Amino acid sequence: MIEAGVDRHVVIVGASLAGTRTAQNLRTLGHTGPITLIGAESEMPYDRPPLSKDLLRSDWSTEAVESFRLLTPAELDELDLDLRLGMAATGLDTDTRRVSLADGTTVAYDVLVIATGAAARPSPWSPPSGVLQLRTLDDSRAIATSLTAGERVVVVGGGFIGTEIAAAAIGFGCEVTVVDPVPEPMTRIVGSEIASSLVDLHRENGAQTRFGVGVVDIRGEAGDLTVVLDDGTELAASVAVVGIGSIAATDWLTGAGLTLENGVVTDERLRAVGADDVYAIGDVARWPHAGRGLIRAEHWTNASDQARFVAAAIAQGQDAPFASSDYVWSDQYDWKIHTVGYRDPAGTSVIVGDLAAEGRIAVVHADASGEACGAVTVNWVRALNQIRRLLLSGGDAQSIADQLAQLTQRAA
Numbered sequence: 001m002i003e004a005g006v007d008r009h010v011v012i013v014g015a016s017l018a019g020t021r022t023a024q025n026l027r028t029l030g031h032t033g034p035i036t037l038i039g040a041e042s043e044m045p046y047d048r049p050p051l052s053k054d055l056l057r058s059d060w061s062t063e064a065v066e067s068f069r070l071l072t073p074a075e076l077d078e079l080d081l082d083l084r085l086g087m088a089a090t091g092l093d094t095d096t097r098r099v100s101l102a103d104g105t106t107v108a109y110d111v112l113v114i115a116t117g118a119a120a121r122p123s124p125w126s127p128p129s130g131v132l133q134l135r136t137l138d139d140s141r142a143i144a145t146s147l148t149a150g151e152r153v154v155v156v157g158g159g160f161i162g163t164e165i166a167a168a169a170i171g172f173g174c175e176v177t178v179v180d181p182v183p184e185p186m187t188r189i190v191g192s193e194i195a196s197s198l199v200d201l202h203r204e205n206g207a208q209t210r211f212g213v214g215v216v217d218i219r220g221e222a223g224d225l226t227v228v229l230d231d232g233t234e235l236a237a238s239v240a241v242v243g244i245g246s247i248a249a250t251d252w253l254t255g256a257g258l259t260l261e262n263g264v265v266t267d268e269r270l271r272a273v274g275a276d277d278v279y280a281i282g283d284v285a286r287w288p289h290a291g292r293g294l295i296r297a298e299h300w301t302n303a304s305d306q307a308r309f310v311a312a313a314i315a316q317g318q319d320a321p322f323a324s325s326d327y328v329w330s331d332q333y334d335w336k337i338h339t340v341g342y343r344d345p346a347g348t349s350v351i352v353g354d355l356a357a358e359g360r361i362a363v364v365h366a367d368a369s370g371e372a373c374g375a376v377t378v379n380w381v382r383a384l385n386q387i388r389r390l391l392l393s394g395g396d397a398q399s400i401a402d403q404l405a406q407l408t409q410r411a412a
């Protein structure tokens, strides 16, 4: 193990949110040593949430695309990085502390930060054309190009990304069907209290839903696809967008001696198990969450929080367990959904507000002992901020709900 210090050579593999934010935080915290940032994509680093929201719906002008870059040219200059884009890491030797690159060269490190994120789980159905997936800027551009008014679009997967694409496709005037084998797919994200209203929201906006039914095949080609469901139904579509989760990008680490189990397994300080001076952060990391055990949290704020945390460990020797802010958002039609903390499947929930009557709601989750552990809000940012504060000081879900109810009464 090398002593903490600001002059070590930090190599960051993965030049997206977690990677660029690590570099930025290192410089902000006074790191003066060399930083090498290696990214497989040739694109200048960009943000992913807009790919299924604002950018997908935009005019794709240069201005629109550039507004979602993670760094401006001036910010990049200031960071004084050795930036290697379009260059995948292909291997890691933790004994000699070297990362191998696709061009056959190696890069030595004092500290390595693994931030290679995840890739879309490949579609099991691959007709010659017409099946699209979403993870990168090019993917989003390809989907936007395919979504023309009147076209029939089948979205396979009713998670956040699938439903955001469905909402965008409806906006383009497409005929949209969302298919998912789970009867109420959003339940796993927003809980049952809001999931059924979310399904209604999609239906009210014109999307067809086929939930509780799986896809067994997609055949044909772009413009003339047949999506076959496991109840025998056949859906005709011009295009199918398959959003069935992601896979951590760890192939390049095979044989490196790290613990790879649905991601790079880390300790509570985000240090990769099995190597010294190697951290894993963002979507690729599987780390011990205080309330939920080992998890891979595929959310923007988590990647950003972990980048800040690891930069402080490297530059300042910060020595504390990582605590996630557990914050996630999604935009669907005119709904702004926010979740904070987590939902314990063995726990209970208390509802404040009324979506139908007031257009907003907060659901506060308790764990099995009754202690508040998280919440989901729709169109109610003030409540969300209040809940975030209250969760930090602890307490039971009912008392948090009571305080929210007072907030409502005061506002009335």
Ligand SMILES: Cc1cc2nc3c(=O)[nH]c(=O)nc-3n(C[C@H](O)[C@H](O)[C@H](O)COP(=O)(O)OP(=O)(O)OC[C@H]3O[C@@H](n4cnc5c(N)ncnc54)[C@H](O)[C@@H]3O)c2cc1C
Residues within 6 Å of the ligand: 013, 014, 015, 016, 017, 018, 019, 038, 039, 040, 041, 047, 048, 049, 050, 051, 052, 087, 088, 089, 090, 115, 116, 117, 118, 119, 134, 135, 136, 161, 249, 252, 281, 282, 283, 284, 297, 298, 299, 300, 301, 303, 327, 328, 329, 330, 331
């Ligand atoms: C369409 C979409 C919408 C989203 N919307 C939301 C949202 O509304 N709210 C929210 O909280 N989160 C959202 N997310 C999740 C959020 O964007 C991710 O959590 C975040 O991007 C994770 O950042 P990361 O840097 O860890 O990984 P990634 O963003 O996946 O970046 C990893 C980078 O590493 C590169 N890489 C991979 N392998 C190698 C290699 N061997 N060598 C070099 N480079 C490599 C990849 O090319 C990629 O550029 C969304 C994600 C997507 C895809």
